[in-house]
Amino acid sequence: MALTAMDIYKVLPQTNCGDCGVPTCLAFAMKLAQGQASLDACPHVTDEAAQALSGSAAPPMKTVTIGTGEKALEIGGQTVLFRHEETFYHPCGIAIQVNTSLPQDEMTERIATACAMAFDRVGMTFGLDLIALCDDDGSLAQKAAVAAEVSSLPLVLMSDDVAAMKGALEVCAGGRPLICAATAANFEEMTSLAKQFNCPLVIRGENLEQLYELSEQAIDAGLEDLVMDSSARDISSALQDQTIIRRAAIKDKVKAFGFPTLGFAVGDDEIGKITSGCELIAKYAGILVTDLITRDALLSLVTARLNIYTDPQKPIQVESGVYEVGEPDASSPVLITTNFSLTYYTVEADTSASDRAAWIVVVDTEGTSVLTAWAAEDFTTETIAKTIRECGIEDKVEHRNAVIPGGVAVLSGELEEESGWHIVVGPRESAGIPAFFKTKYAERIA
Ligand code: SF4
Numbered sequence: 525m526a527l528t529a530m531d532i533y534k535v536l537p538q539t540n541c542g543d544c545g546v547p548t549c550l551a552f553a554m555k556l557a558q559g560q561a562s563l564d565a566c567p568h569v570t571d572e573a574a575q576a577l578s579g580s581a582a583p584p585m586k587t588v589t590i591g592t593g594e595k596a597l598e599i600g601g602q603t604v605l606f607r608h609e610e611t612f613y614h615p616c617g618i619a620i621q622v623n624t625s626l627p628q629d630e631m632t633e634r635i636a637t638a639c640a641m642a643f644d645r646v647g648m649t650f651g652l653d654l655i656a657l658c659d660d661d662g663s664l665a666q667k668a669a670v671a672a673e674v675s676s677l678p679l680v681l682m683s684d685d686v687a688a689m690k691g692a693l694e695v696c697a698g699g700r701p702l703i704c705a706a707t708a709a710n711f712e713e714m715t716s717l718a719k720q721f722n723c724p725l726v727i728r729g730e731n732l733e734q735l736y737e738l739s740e741q742a743i744d745a746g747l748e749d750l751v752m753d754s755s756a757r758d759i760s761s762a763l764q765d766q767t768i769i770r771r772a773a774i775k776d777k778v779k780a781f782g783f784p785t786l787g788f789a790v791g792d793d794e795i796g797k798i799t800s801g802c803e804l805i806a807k808y809a810g811i812l813v814t815d816l817i818t819r820d821a822l823l824s825l826v827t828a829r830l831n832i833y834t835d836p837q838k839p840i841q842v843e844s845g846v847y848e849v850g851e852p853d854a855s856s857p858v859l860i861t862t863n864f865s866l867t868y869y870t871v872e873a874d875t876s877a878s879d880r881a882a883w884i885v886v887v888d889t890e891g892t893s894v895l896t897a898w899a900a901e902d903f904t905t906e907t908i909a910k911t912i913r914e915c916g917i918e919d920k921v922e923h924r925n926a927v928i929p930g931g932v933a934v935l936s937g938e939l940e941e942e943s944g945w946h947i948v949v950g951p952r953e954s955a956g957i958p959a960f961f962k963t964k965y966a967e968r969i970a
Contacts, residue, residue, distance in 0.1 A: 527577070529557040535573040536566065543567055559584040559774070560603040560610055585773050585782050587614065588724050588749045588810070590654065590702045591678025597653045599751070599810035600784030605774050608836050614784075615833040616805045618825055619654035619680050621815040622671070625661035632674045634817065639676045641819065643826045646840055646865035650826050652677065654702070656813045657692075659683035665691025672696035680704050680726075680813070686713040697721035702811075704728075704786070705753055711738060715745050724749035726786055731755065732765055739780040750783040751810060757790050759800045763807060770808040784810025794821050802828040839891030840865040846915045847872065850881030854922040857882045857965060859950065859957075860908055861929065862889040862897045871954045878958035883920060887911045894929045905935055909943035925969040929954075946970035 533553035544565040546552040555561035562583050563569060569577075587601035597617045604610040620638040622631055635655050643650045655675045657668060664683045671679055672695065679701035681692050689703060705726035706714035718725035727742055727750055729735025735754050742750055754765035769785055772778040787809035789801030797816050804812050805828045816822055834840060841863045849872055861871045863886045875882050887908055889897035897903035912918070912926065924945045928935060930952035940947045948968045951960045 527557065529554040532556050532577060535570075535576050537568045537570075539568065541568065558603070559777070584777055585784065586748065586750070588751060588784055590617070590680070590700060590724055592698075592700050595677055596700070597678055602770070602774065602784075602808070605770060607832065611835040611837065612833050614810070615829050616809050617653035617811045618822070618829070619656040619811055619813045620652055620817065621656045621658050621682075621813050623658045623660045624663045624667040628667075628670060631667065632670060635671055635674045637817070639674075641822065643823055645827060645830055646869050647842060648830075648840075650830065652822065652826075654678055654680050654811065656680040656682055656704070659685065659688055662688060664688040665695070668692035668701075669695040672699055678702070680811070682813075684710055686710050686717070689714065690717055693717060693721045693723065697723055700724070702726060702751065704751075706738065706742070708734060708738065711741065715742055715747060718747055718749075719745070724751060726751045726753050727783075728753040728755055732768060735769075736778075736780050739783070743780065751786050752781065752783050753786045757788055759790070759803060762787055762790075762800070763803060766804065766808045786811045786813065788812075789814035789816060789825070794818070797821070798824045801825045805829050806832055841891035842868045842886055844886050844888035844911060844915070846917050846920065847884040847886060848881075849875045849884060852881040852883050852920075854920065856880075856921065857927060857961070858917055858921060858925065859884045859927045860887065860912075861885075861954075862887055862892060862894050862903055864889065864891050864893045864897075867893045867954075871957070874954040874957040878961045880961050883917060885911060885915055885917050885926070895931050898932050898935075903932065905938040905942040908935070908939055912943050912945060923969070927960075927965070930956075 533550050536549040536553055538549045540548045544552050563577055583603060585600045585602045588599050590597045598614045599617055601613045622634050638652050638655060641652055655671060655677050657671050657679055659682060665688055678699060681689060681701050682704045683689050684707055700723055703718055703723050703725045705728035707728050725747060727738045729738050732754050735752060752769055756762040756765040766785055769781045772781040787804035789797045789812055791797040791800050798821055801812055801814055842865055844863050859882055861867055861884060868886055871884060887903060889902040894903060925948055926945045927948045927950040930950055933949040936947040936949055951957060
């Protein structure tokens with residue numbers, strides 16, 4: 525029977541030292557009881573307590589590491605079904621499928637391209653995570669050595685053939701690749717390889733029932749780093765299986781399903797693959813394997829992942845302060861906005877598109893957009909005037925004209941009094957900035 529928070533609290537040190545990242549032992553016990561923390565986070569727990577709590581205090585889904593070093597990928601470790609309940613940890617790894625039948629120079633070029641691909645979104649840079657080497661011509665053992673040499677990303681070795689997998693592991697097991705996959709037909713041999721080479725293993729069942737049985741057998745065999753694959757490949761059955769596995773793991777604490785999952789972006793064309801890929805990122809793949817390779821298609825997946833794995837309680841923010849667009853000087857316009865990353869980077873991009881150098885003054889609104897911040901009274905005459913005074917913009921320009929978003933035009937009068945600046949009402953949408961600079965800015969400044 526699951527332990528209550530109070531049962532867990534009784535065996536914790538009760539010193540409230542906060543070293544676990546939670547202010548009190550009781551708060552930590554509550555997180556443990558809800559499966560939202562791992563007992564490892566408390567460095568002071570005694571061996572007896574650890575033993576008493578083992579199982580009950582374990583997170584409902586294992587965190588599995590693929591690869592080694594700074595490019596190692598952690599997946600799983602989820603504690604909730606819905607991101608608004610807590611957040612999703614360990615973003616879904618995107619694995620680029622590369623077939624072994626490709627001519628070697630094409631194969632190495634594809635791997636190198638995937639490894640080098642980088643996407644800038646709202647001030648952060650994202651890349652791809654894994655190379656899934658798919659044995660479609662029986663040459664996995666030979667090609668694994670080449671792939672390991674070229675790839676800076678961890679590998680997923682995809683073959684049901686035990687001899688091919690063994691040959692591949694003999695040359696690249698040091699990089700801790702993901703073995704994909706153990707099935708009912710090769711279960712004993714593949715689980716032995718996973719043990720022998722100390723690598724994580726995909727368990728593939730023909731359906732959820734078989735997946736459950738194989739997972740139980742793998743756990744009994746002492747394997748801990750497992751990834752689940754129910755074999756569902758069409759979009760609706762994949763969604764159904766992913767949801768059942770996640771619910772069983774999180775809500776019902778079914779240990780055999782308490783592992784991250786693998787999914788495939790399938791479809792008749794690029795749009796179909798993007799659609800199924802985004803679906804699996806949302807619910808609930810730990811790894812998404814795709815043969816998409818164009819930058820635009822992969823940007824869709826990376827963006828979907830960013831949206832799903834952003835902590836909804838902590839909006840992505842930029843620092844409050846003064847930012848330059850182009851090479852502004854003392855006569856350049858000054859635009860005011862909030863520190864929600866998406867807002868700031870949209871304003872920055874639209875200002876760049878105007879071909880006009882400018883200063884952007886960013887007000888700390890705890891990462892909310894202009895109208896949200898205004899409604900919450902975080903984007904007020906006081907906070908804007910304070911930022912203008914303290915950010916250093918008054919030393920950078922010789923004029924005193926500041927452009928505020930058109931959506932908060934109502935602030936202009938009071939803000940002039942509060943800041944001492946002439947307030948110019950800009951466009952309601954930042955997309956209007958280029959036209960605003962061309963046609964309205966000059967006539968509205970003081
Ligand atoms: S680290 Fe351990 S002892 Fe310290 S507050 Fe957390 S649970 Fe309590």
